[in-house]
Amino acid sequence: MIEVKRESPAAEDEVLDIRDLTVQFVTEDEIVEAVNCISIHLKKGEILGLVGETGAGKTTTALAVLNLVPDPPGVIKSGSIRVCGKNMLSAAPKELEQIRGGDVSMIFQDPMTSLNPVFTVGDQIAESILLHEKCSRKEAGAKAEEMLELVGIPRERAGEYPHQFSGGMKQRVVIAIALACNPKLLLADEPTTALDVTIQAQVLDLMCGLKEKLDTSMIFITHDLGIIAEICDRVAVMYAGRIIEEGTLEEVFNHTKHPYTEGLFNSLPNIADRTAKLRPIPGLMPDPTRLPAGCAFAPRCPYAKPSCIDKPQSSRSFSATHKVLCSAYDDPSFRIHREEA
Amino acid sequence: MGNILEVNHLKKYFKTNRGVLHAVDDITFTIERGKTLGIVGESGCGKSTTGRCVMRLIEPTGGEILFEGRDLMKLSKREMRAKRNDIQIIFQDPFSSLDPRCTVMQTIAEGVKVTGKYRTKKEVEMRVIELMRIAGLAERLINAYPHELDGGRRQRIGIARALAVEPKLIICDEPVSALDVSIQAQILNLLRELQEELGLTYVFITHDLAVVNHISDEIMVMYLGQTVEKAPAEELFTNPIHPYTKALLSAIPIPKVGAKKERVLLRGEVSSPINPGDECRFAKRCPHARAECRTSCPQLQEKSPGHFAACHLFGSENKTTSL
Numbered sequence: 001m002i003e004v005k006r007e008s009p010a011a012e013d014e015v016l017d018i019r020d021l022t023v024q025f026v027t028e029d030e031i032v033e034a035v036n037c038i039s040i041h042l043k044k045g046e047i048l049g050l051v052g053e054t055g056a057g058k059t060t061t062a063l064a065v066l067n068l069v070p071d072p073p074g075v076i077k078s079g080s081i082r083v084c085g086k087n088m089l090s091a092a093p094k095e096l097e098q099i100r101g102g103d104v105s106m107i108f109q110d111p112m113t114s115l116n117p118v119f120t121v122g123d124q125i126a127e128s129i130l131l132h133e134k135c136s137r138k139e140a141g142a143k144a145e146e147m148l149e150l151v152g153i154p155r156e157r158a159g160e161y162p163h164q165f166s167g168g169m170k171q172r173v174v175i176a177i178a179l180a181c182n183p184k185l186l187l188a189d190e191p192t193t194a195l196d197v198t199i200q201a202q203v204l205d206l207m208c209g210l211k212e213k214l215d216t217s218m219i220f221i222t223h224d225l226g227i228i229a230e231i232c233d234r235v236a237v238m239y240a241g242r243i244i245e246e247g248t249l250e251e252v253f254n255h256t257k258h259p260y261t262e263g264l265f266n267s268l269p270n271i272a273d274r275t276a277k278l279r280p281i282p283g284l285m286p287d288p289t290r291l292p293a294g295c296a297f298a299p300r301c302p303y304a305k306p307s308c309i310d311k312p313q314s315s316r317s318f319s320a321t322h323k324v325l326c327s328a329y330d331d332p333s334f335r336i337h338r339e340e341a
Numbered sequence: 342m343g344n345i346l347e348v349n350h351l352k353k354y355f356k357t358n359r360g361v362l363h364a365v366d367d368i369t370f371t372i373e374r375g376k377t378l379g380i381v382g383e384s385g386c387g388k389s390t391t392g393r394c395v396m397r398l399i400e401p402t403g404g405e406i407l408f409e410g411r412d413l414m415k416l417s418k419r420e421m422r423a424k425r426n427d428i429q430i431i432f433q434d435p436f437s438s439l440d441p442r443c444t445v446m447q448t449i450a451e452g453v454k455v456t457g458k459y460r461t462k463k464e465v466e467m468r469v470i471e472l473m474r475i476a477g478l479a480e481r482l483i484n485a486y487p488h489e490l491d492g493g494r495r496q497r498i499g500i501a502r503a504l505a506v507e508p509k510l511i512i513c514d515e516p517v518s519a520l521d522v523s524i525q526a527q528i529l530n531l532l533r534e535l536q537e538e539l540g541l542t543y544v545f546i547t548h549d550l551a552v553v554n555h556i557s558d559e560i561m562v563m564y565l566g567q568t569v570e571k572a573p574a575e576e577l578f579t580n581p582i583h584p585y586t587k588a589l590l591s592a593i594p595i596p597k598v599g600a601k602k603e604r605v606l607l608r609g610e611v612s613s614p615i616n617p618g619d620e621c622r623f624a625k626r627c628p629h630a631r632a633e634c635r636t637s638c639p640q641l642q643e644k645s646p647g648h649f650a651a652c653h654l655f656g657s658e659n660k661t662t663s664l
Contacts, residue, residue, distance in 0.1 A: 053521040054492075166611070167384075196383035196548060198607045201592035205606060223522060226594025253598045267526035268596055269555035274574060278555070280526030284491055 014085075015185045015217040016042035016065065016104075021079035023060050023069055030289040034060045036241040037079070040219075042185070047211065047218040049232035049249075051225060051264070055285055057241040058221045062187045065219075066100055067091070084184055102132045105178040109190040111170035115162040121148070121173045122158030125180050132181045147176040151206060168199035172206065182214060189221045204231060225268065229253060234321070237261050240286055240296035244313075247322035257324040259301045262338045295327065303328050303336070345374040345510055345542050346395070351404035353387070353394050360616040364390045365401070366566035369641070372510075372559075377536070377543040379557030379574065381550060381589070383611060387566040388546045392512045395544065396428050397421055408510070426455065429503035433515035435495030439487040445498055446483045449473065452505025468505075476501035477531055493524035500531065504539075512544045517552060529556060550593050554578055559647075562586050565614050565622040568641055572648040582650040585623050621653065629654055 018040040025032040035057040042048055050058050063069045065081055067088045081088040083104050091099065105128075108114045116124060125144035130137065145155035151172040162170055171191060178186060188207070192200040208231055211218060220232060228235055229249065236246040237258065245258040256262050263281035270276045283300040286292065295301070298308040305328070313325045328334045353365040365387045372378045380388045393399040395406055397413060406413040408428065416424060432438035439448060449469045459465045470480055476497040487495055496516060503511055513532065517525040533556065535541060547553050553560055554574055561571045562585065570583040581587045588605040607626045621627070624634040633653050641651045 053523065196611075197550065197592040198383065198588055200594075201604060201606060204594075205604075224594060225522075225596035229596050229598055229600060230594050250598050253596070264522060265596065267522045269526075269529070269551040271551050271554055271578070271593060271595065274554050274578075278526035278530050280530060281523040282527075284493070284524075 013044040014041060015044055015046075015083070016040060016219070017080075017082040018061075018065070019080045021061070021064060021081060022077040023057075023064050024075050024077050025073040026075055027073050032073075032288045033291050034074075034241055034288060035064065036291075038238075038241075038243050040236065040243075042217050042219065044184070044217055045211070045215045046234065047220055047232045049228035049235045050219055050221045050238060051223060051228055051235060052238035053223060053285060055240075055288060056238040058238055059189055061238075062106060062189055062219060062221060065185075065187060066104065066106060067096055068100075098132070101128050101183070102181050103183055104185040104187065105181070105183045106187040107171075107174055107178050107189065107191045110194055111167060111174050112194070114174055115170060117162055120159050120161055121165070125158075125173070125177050128177055128180045143180070144176075147180050148173070150179070150210070151176045152202075168195055168202060171195060171203055175203070175207065175210075179210060179214070179216070182216075184217060186216050186218045187221070188218060190223070191220075192227065193222070193224075200227075207231070225253075225264065237264070240288065240291060242296070242313075242325060244297065244325045245323070247319070251319065251322040255318070255322070256336065256338050257318060257322070257329070258326050259303050259328070259336055260297045262336050263300075265338060295325075303334070343374060344371045345409060346544075347371045347405075347407040348395065349405040349407070351391065351394055351406065352402045353390050353399060354402045357615060362615045363566045363617055364614060365394060366617075368404075368563075368566075368568055370561055370568070370571065372542055372544065374509075374542055375536070375540050376558040377545050377556055379545045379547065379553035379560040380563060381547060381553050381560060382563035383548060385565075385611060385614065386563040387614075388548075388563050389514055391563070392430065392514050392544055392546050395512060396425060396430060398430070426506040427508055428510045428512065429506060429508040430512040430514060431496075431499050431503050431516045434519055435492050435499055436487075436519070438499060439495060441487055444484050444486055445469075445473070445478065445501075448487075448498060449501050449505050452502055455506055469501075472501040472505055475504065475535070477527075491524075492520050493527060496520065496528055497531070500528075500535070504535070508541070510542045510544070512546070514546045515548070516545075518547065518549065525552070532556065550589060562589065565611065565617065567622060568649070568651065569623065570650045571641070576645075576648055580648070582644055582648070582655050583623075583652050584627050584629055584654070586650075621651075 020037050020039060021035055022037050023035040025034055052058050060069060064076060069076060076089060083099060086099055122141060122144045125147050126140040129140040129143050145158050148158055149155050153169060153172055192203050195203060222228060232249055234248050235252040236243045239260050245252060245261050266279040267281060269278060281300050286296050292309055294309045294311050295313045298304040308327055311327060314327050314330060315323060315325050316329045317323050349369050351365055351368045355362040355364055368391055380391060382388045390399060394401040413424060446469055449472055450465050453459055453465050453468045459468050473480060478494060478497050517528050520528060545553060545556055557574045560574050560577045562569050564585050570586045581590055588607050591605045609626045612625050619638055620636060621634040621639055624630040639651045639653045641649045643649050644655060
């Protein structure tokens, strides 16, 4: 079935289509294998959660979608990326400028550094509108004020500078910039990590509301499984540059298959049971310059067999949407300990 | 076993160009020996300042800090220095709290030498290795520099360094906030084991409610320099009184499908701690604020044994207000 898809042009409602993407950072002495052969498909209005620890390749994946991987040292070794059917890797710089901010935009983790301190927030929102839409400066300014209201900031504040806003409000301004041209795809890279919980709740609420209003597709990058459970339709878990488990929210959370995903859940303190002992994953993430030939998680995996270390992982599908990269399932009787919910 | 630490009416004001910033405004708490007090709150609520004031790393503006019955505020600089053997701190950022030019050995040995118990080089080294083992660091890392190590290992150095002077009380200032979940769990387990083995007392400062619930015996919730609620951990999570605590608890994202619950969404932002007026500091964001909330600041009152809250709403006839 996948073969057929490859032949046909991108389906009408397919917003993002990443195939076999491999990104490396090449320096004189070593090669960092940041992203290794991942594929992601995203339909209109869908929110995909991308989870993983520091260095798993989440942000690099998002940057690759915008063709913004810093080069050098970053090299997109292979694969294809299509946003709304447009090939991001072969597009001309002029065309890329149109796609970025127009069809796809990104929200970065740190709102404090992603705004320009010497321009008013109104101007910064209007800038992106002027670039992408044929309109006068005045119209763009009016649209910018509308966007501010949309994210819950009074329009009178359009003439103020970023330092006059609190962290949560700055992040809303960043969201307003990202959404100013009604992008079909929004890449949100840990948009709430720098915020306090009550402010985080406000921002998440806002993003969910906007998704319903504008039908934007989203890739939501986070390490917080709680946020994933709250807003995502589908989940992809990354480890050492690979997607090791992906499926619908229900499949990944309630029918967890990969030992790493299980380890993540076991590491979280349980709000409902405070006496439960945490069962952390032993050891550390492997050095991305020296990834093992086999499964990168094998050295930390409680179920690993000697063959896991040197044999490449095999991929297995449990349903049309639920896929796992783990050789342990070659043995049909294999089960992880985590109980099915 | 009695209280190891008793803090009464602790205040810390900073003078700024725009007025007086009330970072910590009349905080009172006690900790029993061998227990953990969690302090939660959002950025800028004064939780770290409180932690630092207890050690007099920041000189408090007023109040009493009784450590094992002695008022630390009355100690001279020299005496305070010696007292810091009993009170240690673990910092949030393991990337900036270690001297980049010191090896693991040098960092930990500094504390070991201060105790005066280990005189020869050999004895010091043996003790450093022992501390590394306690903190879960492999002996081969003894000559490594901080930049060679990852965040989890660096935090273990911070813990070994704090333990070197054999403290009784450790102030943990967001010790796991900068770490990935799998590493965070390793460090939390380590801190718990150390508490059991060495009988340590912790002040655990964090903004992460799941973490604070996991590690604390008692929890104090702070908002703009004041305590808004204080209760045993279990009680606080099952029976919160203060509207701010309720909002905080409801804002925690739960990693379960369909766990979405009714959320108390707060409007607005944290107001400024500069020159606060005589009103409830939470009134501007509170969904239940009434006239009296804007004219007088509520005091901390005991609602049930051990459960304190500072709110005008509770105690009055409509205390349930079905929040």
